[in-house]
Amino acid sequence: MNQLILSFVSPDRPGLVDTLSDIVHQHHGNWQTSSLHHLSGFFAGVVEIAVTEEQTQSLIDKIQSIPNVKCIIEQTAQHAGTRASLVLELTANDRSGIVRxxxxxxxxxxxxxxxxxxxxxxAAHSGVELFKAKASIDVAESNIDDLITALEATADDLMVDISR
Known part of the structure; x- marks a missing residue:
């Protein structure tokens, strides 16, 4: 099986996910991990698809022929999944540069x-604009305490909740 990573953006319209998933199904592919979002009138996503070697190019060609959908498709010969060791939930007053x-x-x-x-x-009571994020990261056990200390030092108001 080949793994395809499909990244796409399109003006939002009803039926786009149905179209993509139908193409995957027609090519005997398996829609695996995905993240899909409506953003400012557009629909964007990243999808991991498993498909046989024989169906790979036909699937790629069909996806790339969908009208008004811009996509990038990367192919890998094997699943490159990595298990996250930590999940961080971050909350802070919103400001420019916080993701950086x-x-x-x-x-x-x-x-x-x-x-x-x-x-x-x-924020519910004050109306202050908040930045909230959930991050999955892989980090050496020996670096966890230093990572949390360094994150909390980026801003006085940054709260970090950790789970495994």
Whole structure:
């Protein structure tokens, strides 16, 4: 089996996921991990697809022929999954550069950012704009305490909750 990583963006329209999943099914592929989002009138996503060697090119060609969908498809011969050792839930007052600061600390502490899902929302009682994120990372056990200390030092208001 080949693993395909499909990254796409399209003006949002009803039926887009149905179209993509139908193409995967027609080519006997298996829709595996995905993250799909509506963003400012567009629909964007990343999908991991398992497909036989014989169906791979036909599947790629069919996906790339969908009107008004821009996509990048990367192929790998084997599943390259990595298990995250930590999940960080981060909350702070929103400010410019916060994602850069967080990702830089993770990198400097020897961590690998596997997944980041973030949101911008108002605090319930004060209305202050908050940055909230959930990050899955892989980091050596010996670096965990230093990583948390370094993250908390990026801002006085940054709260970090950790789970495994």
């Amino acid at each position: 600061d967080i990702s830089s600390v993770i990198h400097q502490q020897g961590g690998n950012l596997l997944k980041l899902v973030s949101a911008h929302e108002g």
